[in-house]
Amino acid sequence: MKRRDFIGSLAALAATPHVGTTDPLIWSFTKGMPVLPGRVKLELPALAENGYSVAMTVTVDSPMTPSEHVRAVHLIAEKNPVRDMAVFYLGAHCPRAEVSSRLRLNGSQQVVAIAELSDGSFWSGAAFVEVREAACTDGG
Amino acid sequence: MKLIFLFVVLFSGAALAQNRSGLEFASEEVRRLQASDAENPGMLWVDQGAKLFAQKCASCHVSMKGVATRYPAVEDGRIVTLEAKVRHKEAFAYESDELLALTSYVAHQSRGMPIKVNPPAEKLDAGRKAYYSRRGQMNLACAHCHEQNWGKHLGAETLSQGQPNGYPAYRLEWQKMGSLERRIRACMFGLHAELPPYGSDAMLELELFLVWRANGLPIETPAVRR
Amino acid sequence: MALARIDLPQQARRGELVEVRIVIQHPMETGFRRAPQGERVPRNAIHSLVCRYSGTEVFRATLSTGIAANPFLRFFLRATQSGDLVFWWLDDDEVQGSAKARLSVT
Numbered sequence: 001m002k003r004r005d006f007i008g009s010l011a012a013l014a015a016t017p018h019v020g021t022t023d024p025l026i027w028s029f030t031k032g033m034p035v036l037p038g039r040v041k042l043e044l045p046a047l048a049e050n051g052y053s054v055a056m057t058v059t060v061d062s063p064m065t066p067s068e069h070v071r072a073v074h075l076i077a078e079k080n081p082v083r084d085m086a087v088f089y090l091g092a093h094c095p096r097a098e099v100s101s102r103l104r105l106n107g108s109q110q111v112v113a114i115a116e117l118s119d120g121s122f123w124s125g126a127a128f129v130e131v132r133e134a135a136c137t138d139g140g
Numbered sequence: 141m142k143l144i145f146l147f148v149v150l151f152s153g154a155a156l157a158q159n160r161s162g163l164e165f166a167s168e169e170v171r172r173l174q175a176s177d178a179e180n181p182g183m184l185w186v187d188q189g190a191k192l193f194a195q196k197c198a199s200c201h202v203s204m205k206g207v208a209t210r211y212p213a214v215e216d217g218r219i220v221t222l223e224a225k226v227r228h229k230e231a232f233a234y235e236s237d238e239l240l241a242l243t244s245y246v247a248h249q250s251r252g253m254p255i256k257v258n259p260p261a262e263k264l265d266a267g268r269k270a271y272y273s274r275r276g277q278m279n280l281a282c283a284h285c286h287e288q289n290w291g292k293h294l295g296a297e298t299l300s301q302g303q304p305n306g307y308p309a310y311r312l313e314w315q316k317m318g319s320l321e322r323r324i325r326a327c328m329f330g331l332h333a334e335l336p337p338y339g340s341d342a343m344l345e346l347e348l349f350l351v352w353r354a355n356g357l358p359i360e361t362p363a364v365r366r
Numbered sequence: 367m368a369l370a371r372i373d374l375p376q377q378a379r380r381g382e383l384v385e386v387r388i389v390i391q392h393p394m395e396t397g398f399r400r401a402p403q404g405e406r407v408p409r410n411a412i413h414s415l416v417c418r419y420s421g422t423e424v425f426r427a428t429l430s431t432g433i434a435a436n437p438f439l440r441f442f443l444r445a446t447q448s449g450d451l452v453f454w455w456l457d458d459d460e461v462q463g464s465a466k467a468r469l470s471v472t
Contacts, residue, residue, distance in 0.1 A: 050170075053169065082430055104434045132296040181435075
């Protein structure tokens with residue numbers, strides 16, 4: 001393991017994890033491996049006026065080479081009725097581990113991005129979004 | 141009291157010192173979406189409209205540039221909207237994707253151009269009266285929010301002037317494109333008022349007045365709104 | 367057939383990083399909404415999407431109802447040779463969709 005990764009892992013082990021490893025949704029793809037906070041930057045607005053469309057960009061710190069790259073990025077919402085929002089599969093051919101999309105958020109909550117790296121490790125980034133309620137419901 | 145309010149407003153000339161597009165009251169995310177053709181979901185309907193136009197309209201109609209700035213228009217004494225013009229050839233249902241696509245395409249051809257409707261003055265009376273009349277369980281007139289209180293907050297939202305220049309627009313709450321009539325009905329729903337049917341005289345009169353009131357504002361179709 | 371809008375640079379140099387953006391017309395129906403008469407609108411969202419560049423997979427995604435309607439995706443690929451970018455997707459109603467754009471590489 002490279003020294004940078006080792007130090008990163010040490011720092012991550014000391015930090016508070018973003019997700020619980022025993023969460024069944026998380027377990028379904030990590031199979032119990034620890035999810036270390038770090039290396040994943042999840043960009044979401046701190047305040048979203050409308051939960052129907054919230055701009056998101058997730059970036060993973062990775063050289064994206066055949067020997068060291070991001071296999072997949074999982075996006076999980078804390079409080080949506082369906083918590084798994086997306087999985088983006090990248091791979092060695094992908095030159096930059098950065099994906100943007102627009103999310104639908106059912107109220108204010110934390111969103112977590114978990115990156116699965118080619119060495120089998122899992123890293124996470126999180127962001128909390130305050131979602132405003134509409135004043136007038138439309139009905140039409 | 142109602143009559144006095146009506147009287148004062150009717151004869152006070154232009155009720156807004158300056159027209160401001162709904163874009164000015166929109167959130168950063170909404171403005172960002174509208175500014176990017178690559179990301180604006182409304183462009184999907186414009187694209188669909190371009191295809192439909194080529195298939196169904198191009199044999200007679202060449203360019204639609206500038207057309208949308210003149211609608212609603214008064215033809216043979218009747219108020220005519222873009223929707224009605226499109227439906228004259230093929231009666232697409234109101235709020236169908238096809239009708240929205242074609243009206244969005246036509247309006248998009250005038251994007252950036254100022255609205256310039258010029259109806260006979262008496263044709264505006266009914267719509268103007270509707271605009272300043274209280275309605276619904278909430279017993280409010282359009283003017284109460286959009287003329288007297290624009291810029292202020294209603295719950296977590298900022299009241300706009302209720303300008304129509306972005307329509308048809310992609311509204312986040314609808315998660316799709318929608319017409320001006322749909323938006324007007326939605327507002328009335330908020331007042332717990334009866335909703336006039338699509339294409340009814342009540343809707344046409346109000347639409348004509350709203351667009352005339354917005355004269356000078358640039359068409360923004362496909363606008364993005366919350 | 368769902369429409370899509372693909373945004374690519376006009377041209378790219380060999381080896382260059384290329385930003386790809388796509389918007390797909392699809393309601394991504396959550397299954398939680400109610401129609402005006404009160405009945406539930408059934409769930410129907412795009413769940414699988416693949417992008418191939420000159421036949422090679424460059425991006426794949428599993429999507430769910432947490433992705434906003436008329437889904438937008440932005441990702442990166444490396445320009446190799448001139449070729450077609452072909453997107454394919456499948457929704458819960460088992461309806462397929464596709465869109466194509468040409469990437470010009472010098």
